[in-house]
Amino acid sequence: MQPLKNPFGIIDPNEKPKQYQNNPFDIQNEELNETIKLGDNVVYQEEKQLLFDQSKQQPLETVEDISLLEDLDITSPLLIKSRIMSVLFFQKCDSEYLEDPDLSGPLLIVVSLGLLPLFTGRVHFNFIYGIGVWGWLLLYFLMNFMIQQQGKQIEFYKILSYLGYGLSQIVILSILSLFKELNNSFGYALAITCAIWSTASVSKTFDTILGLQHRRFLIAYPLFLFYCTFVIITIF
């Protein structure tokens, strides 16, 4: 014998059915003017009512209200875009970026920094990544030694994230080098500008986090050297 499917039987045993005629297990639906017979596979009576009564339907949210990425809970591209903009234009860093930085953006930036010189016939993957890793390690130890007096410590991945986003300006320089030769006075001035630009934005981030009182320039100088290294590799 197949199991009987009666919605009233499982929801509340004390709840009385609305109406029934002849067969006590049949349910009379006055709104739809029909009888739900015993054995009918009607699971959601309310949904069935809505199908026939359009006026009771709640307005569905339009597609324009929620983007597909937000609907799918994929926020990385938006996050990367907002953080790159905050680094490039000295916008105020959101607290979420300072507390929980991501590595997807820096990874994208570093990969593009390695791929762009390919268009000019230069293969610098090993130098970019090697110098980047050594510079990152050096800055990690240097900063943690310098801020230890204040009882603070900064993690590996945070420094990598901040440094990585600071390379956005170098990527712009690398894109410009595709269209114009930068081994001249204009290129040198542009390179120094990009290095100072990167240094200023990243040192501002570190200053916000670490609260450096008399050491901002002492932190900014190694950052400047770090970005100058990439600038030299990009131009020459």
Add this chain to the structure above:
Amino acid sequence: MKPEQIATVDPFDFIMIPTDQNQQLQFKFGNPLLEESASTISKKIGDFEGKYYSFITSLFSSQYRLYFDVDNQYILRKLTLLHAPIIYKGDWTLNDESQKFSQTKNIHSLDLYLPLMGLITLVLLRCLNAAISNAIQYTSIYMINTFWKCLLVSAIEVVITRILFCLFGNFKVTIIDLISTSNYKYCNLSTLYIFNLITFHIFSAVATIYILFSQAIFVYKSSQICIEKHDQNNQEHENSFEPTLAFIISMLQITCSCVLLYVL
């Protein structure tokens, strides 16, 4: 009449595998040793992570952090001391042991920030100059080679200085102090380089002689800090070789600087 409560039956019950059968399947197709080894590896990774964090915390809170306890004022005064040591007359030795680790209060104390920044600055300046003059084809390789040459010369100098200290009876001088004292020359060499670039090498000879002379005086007076520390611990022994040792170390410093100027 009240309808009886009929328990619903999930039509998909036949898909559910009983736990007994699940374990049997695991035993047939899986390997319990793999689970055990995976749990062991995860425990070891957890232990390693704990040890790593404790090591990092102890490293950053050790005495090495004091070599980076600098501020803007100290850096400016130290750079002045490096380039014009004649201005600071008198005894450079530290009166109190606690002043050794008080960079912000005493500019004669040792640090590692300036030598490190000086080294990197010199390497980048050399690479930049060579790249601008199109003297090199691969900037990255030149940068790495320059860096390793500087490190090699510094390492040899530190080793020789350590041997000299041992020969003169000073066994307790730390390697970190020697590294700090001997590598301040990179700041002087960077300044020399920038000066030559600005003046188009017109006063190159005079500037070089001045820089080497400044380095010699600085190292001569700074090395006495290390020698004095040993004398404080062993007051009975009179170190009559103190000026000789300091002189030899200063000459070694000049020699290494000349080697660097020639090699780079």
